[in-house]
Amino acid sequence: MVYLKREIGISIILCSYNGEKKLLPTLRAIYQQNVPQTIHWEVLFVDNNSSDNTLKIVHEHQSLFSQSAIPLHILKENRAGKFHALKKGISEAKYSYFIIVDDDNWLAEDYVEKAFQHIHANPNIGAIGSYSEAVFENVPQEIPKWFTKNKERYAVGEQGKDGNVTSRKHIWGAGMVSRTDLYEQLFAQHPSLLFDNDIEDIYVAEDTEFCLRLILKKYELHYYSDLKIKHFVPDDRLSYEYCRNLNQKIENSFKIIDLYHGVSKLLSKKYQNPFEKKRLKIMTLLRYFCTLNKAKKQRNKVLMGFLYPSSKFRNKCIARLDAFLKDNSLVNPNVEDHY
Structure with missing residues (x-):
């Protein structure tokens, strides 16, 4: 365009x-x-x-x-x-x-x-x-x-x-x-x-x-x-x-906003290290199946979708966000480290 x-x-x-x-x-x-x-x-x-x-x-x-x-x-x-x-x-x-x-x-x-x-x-x-x-x-x-x-x-x-x-x-x-x-x-x-x-x-x-x-x-x-x-x-x-209803609406948005936070975590310098990324994959899998906390389970589910692309956790929203991330035409031209 x-x-x-x-x-x-x-x-x-x-x-x-x-x-x-x-x-x-x-x-x-x-x-x-x-x-x-x-x-x-x-x-x-x-x-x-x-x-x-x-x-x-x-x-x-x-x-x-x-x-x-x-x-x-x-x-x-x-x-x-x-x-x-x-x-x-x-x-x-x-x-x-x-x-x-x-x-x-x-x-x-x-x-x-x-x-x-x-x-x-x-x-x-x-x-x-x-x-x-x-x-x-x-x-x-x-x-x-x-x-x-x-x-x-x-x-x-x-x-x-x-x-x-x-x-x-x-x-x-x-x-x-x-x-x-x-x-x-x-x-x-x-x-x-x-x-x-x-x-x-x-x-x-x-x-x-x-x-x-x-x-x-x-x-x-x-x-x-x-x-x-x-x-x-x-x-x-x-x-x-009103405050309670406002908070509920914001919390409803987390199902999408958590996708962005999840991919931001994966892009951090720490997880550019192959060992750390492999460790994250294992720990995320364990945390997902072991935690009873709904919010933590949701966040780990999001990470699973990015870390295991062929799994059932890879939904349409994750795929669309992944495509956005890989579109280097949108990256700030004033920085050198593109994805």
Whole structure:
């Protein structure tokens, strides 16, 4: 496939499903951005098949973008799920870089400028994460302990120390900065395992899968605390039931995400040693049959699929991920040690 080189600049991809109650401050934070004239940028709003007044609100505020000379393009994606909406926005993006903005994210006024500067300065960066501050609809007298414990799953807080955070294996999608052509290339010939498989559409962890694909292709994940967003948390999300359901959805994604972690383990320097790899094959086999822990059994099952290609553990998803891994056309051209 031939990809047209996009213009240097940055596209905001704003996806929303029934976001009428959250959207106004998000839009306001975008059209109030302070962006130097030397940086070209645009906004693509993707309506993910909303049934409320989301589209009406966006149309009503188009004039504010026009007054600020900010191109605003309104798109529609009928397939459910942020992955499909994001993919639609990226396919229409004009510029070389993009920022993911959810309908409950409020960008700091210098976000576009700093995002551009960070990613434009280093070709090895695959994606950049930001600092996220929770803004509660009604501030509780005491923040629940379960929220603090799970705040990363709410995309709230820090994502490490400034600089290279590739060892974290992921950064969250809210506020993520990345490369437009690269995103398209990573999914064009090798569709998502989360959203294009024979099991089910899981609807979460699209950001994690993207990050893991970047890492497998030798790109780095970075975090910069001077990129700041506020993440609105409505009352209905500050409940233990919501948190429990969120965790369950994320855990459901592990059946796919564990495939990426499994192959990442096999690619580590330790297992390039033939003796260590043979030892791993034997130990994984023993652990699979001896453990009673479901999570550990699942992880060992994944490794078995890679270590024993002709076994019953080699399913379609593993085969597809193996094909992705062996596609050297996707490897970061700035590194020498291709697979």
